[in-house]
Amino acid sequence: MKLGAENRNQVIALSVLGGIALLLVVRAMFTSNAPAPVTVTPIAQAPAVAAVPARKARSAGRARTATTRLSKASNSIDPTLRFDWLKTSEDTQYAGNGRNIFLAQADIPEPVKNGATDQQKLAQEQAAGPPPPPPINLKFYGFASKPGEPKRIFLSQGEDFFIATEGQVIDRRYKVLRISPLSVEIEDMLNNNRQSIPLTQG
Numbered sequence: 777m778k779l780g781a782e783n784r785n786q787v788i789a790l791s792v793l794g795g796i797a798l799l800l801v802v803r804a805m806f807t808s809n810a811p812a813p814v815t816v817t818p819i820a821q822a823p824a825v826a827a828v829p830a831r832k833a834r835s836a837g838r839a840r841t842a843t844t845r846l847s848k849a850s851n852s853i854d855p856t857l858r859f860d861w862l863k864t865s866e867d868t869q870y871a872g873n874g875r876n877i878f879l880a881q882a883d884i885p886e887p888v889k890n891g892a893t894d895q896q897k898l899a900q901e902q903a904a905g906p907p908p909p910p911p912i913n914l915k916f917y918g919f920a921s922k923p924g925e926p927k928r929i930f931l932s933q934g935e936d937f938f939i940a941t942e943g944q945v946i947d948r949r950y951k952v953l954r955i956s957p958l959s960v961e962i963e964d965m966l967n968n969n970r971q972s973i974p975l976t977q978g
Contacts, residue, residue: 909969914950916960916973927955931973 917930920939931938931946938946945951945965953961959974 909964909967912950912962912964912971914962914973916975929955929960
């Protein structure tokens with residue numbers, strides 16, 4: 777079935793009118809939900825400021841969302857300007873402790889002792905030389921050799937006894953250098969120390 781020209785024009789006119797009516801309904805819905813204008817009370821010669829109503833549906837929605845968030849965050853927010861608080865902050869005097877934060881400053885401790893005294897003590901220690909090596913704690917008791925054989929001697933260290941000849945190393949440390957009738961010369965190889973040990977009588 778084909779529509780005539782008059783019916784077609786009527787359908788187009790009805791469609792256009794329906795679209796306009798729908799737009800008006802939508803606009804009326806968003807305009808009616810817009811928040812009421814907020815007035816700010818003038819304080820100390822401050823002019824009154826009135827909120828400008830939203831002209832578009834999108835700005836009205838944003839204003840409503842912002843108002844809802846603000847009321848949820850705090851119910852006691854006072855939007856008035858407090859000049860007494862500003863005056864208090866202006867009158868505050870900021871005084872530092874004398875330290876410049878832009879300079880690298882290190883706390884250098886004062887020396888406890890006099891530097892000259894330490895140098896004198898060091899010079900005395902150097903003049904005295906190194907400490908003496910520890911004494912050789914061996915005792916020479918007598919001979920253990922027979923006629924015609926190399927000289928052998930008895931040596932003791934605590935409860936240990938040794939029989940040694942010239943050139944022999946005992947206790948992996950002491951070397952017998954020379955044997956004489958009344959003493960023996962021993963070398964401490966760890967400390968590079970030589971000592972003559974006399975013959976112990978009795």
